[in-house]
Amino acid sequence: MNELEKEIELYLDGSMSSEQRLVFEEKMSKNPQLQKDVVTYTEMYTIYNENDWNLQNTTKNQQITDYESFLMSEQGNAVAKSIKNAEEMYFETQSSSKTRQWLVYIGSIAAIFIIGFFIATRLNTGIDHNALYADYKNWENLPSLTVRDTNTILAEGEQLFREQQYEEALALFTKFNANDTTKLNTQVLIYMGVTQLELSAYNDALQTFEELKNTNTLDAPKANWFIALTYLKMNSTQKAKDVLKIITNDSNNYNYKKAKSLLRALE
């Protein structure tokens, strides 16, 4: 049995010679369970790969037939029509507000200049940590927690985080983390720390990022960047600079360029 499983692996890896393949396929034709296993494994290799999708090539299945007959039915057509209507309405309101958007756009450019001027003049007198923090935090670029995981707590937590309901989000992340005994989900640690940072719970945030730093994971080196941001928000310029200097020591470090420009802004 175990031997067969190993053969399946070689077969699916494509590491069998053409001769071995023929022998294996012959075996398969005589063994329905082996055949079934190869099918299931093939599906697993496709379905669990985030960049792939398992296309169905049969239509001879009752479920598919049921779906299709619903879509062909009067009710199915009505739903399809409603979706098209809603889409039209949505994009109509979008385009009617285009002129307004244009004005907002122009307005934003002006605002950027004004804020830029504001920051520039403030920089001469002292550093505005809050503005720098806001400029550099970029939370919208944090990778989504729901890509890899169908865990509903995380999906909910991320949603709350994006809505800036930090207290509620933190409760969920903390809950998840408490149940996650292996502590391998470092993405959650990042979200948790950032949420604590947004809530100005600096000690908690620093502790979480330290924890991230001590994990033996690919995300661990990111911790320094978040620690630097924490010190920045705390107005601890010297400590922020110290951490940023560590990041700028090696151009392979996470956010090397950002660290460099932030360091320059602080000096």
Added chain:
Amino acid sequence: MCISALGYINGIYVTPKSKLFYSSSVLFSKMTQKEHDDYLLQSLISGNDAGILEIYKVIYPKVKRYVIRHDGTEDDAKDVLQKALLQLATRAQTKTFEINSSFEGYLFTTCKNVWRREVKISKNRVTNDTVIDLVHEEREIALAAFEQDQWELFQEKLQELSENCRKILEFFFNKIPYVQIAKTLGYATENTVRQRIFKCKGKLKESIQADARYNELKEL
């Protein structure tokens, strides 16, 4: 002179964004999240234009951002959302159907899968010499719905494994090299990783095959 950290951020950065975010759901502010989710799903099932418009407001910007970030266009994004909604309505109609996460999260996952499907189909068109039959739209949606059922079953089965197995398999199926898996998860050698994967993979296969729904999906 010193402005409080929170105040400053509230004044300049937070407020405009959250206003934008909530503008669509002001009307529903008295509903709980669950009631709002039910309202959205019911609107979709019953073909209520106003409710579906509400869904568009919440989800379309996210779908657009996602599709564009994954090499699609704005038209692709429109197409993806339309297909995902129709697929979801179909699946919700024809059998006992329940969403265990938020409606928005669920719909977004469906959209991501629809886009992965589109990418795969267009890849197949490029690499295969054989002419792929053009299928009419209803069949296309029916197939996608069926594939989504299968995808969800497989995800559920993966979640049922131990955390340890699940993690290592996620890396494996996404083609992360053994060396890196060993380093990240703290295994001594590549060989231990290989053995662990072999075992977990077998376990997962068995649990999939033992599920009655899997065999139903296979029935002709």
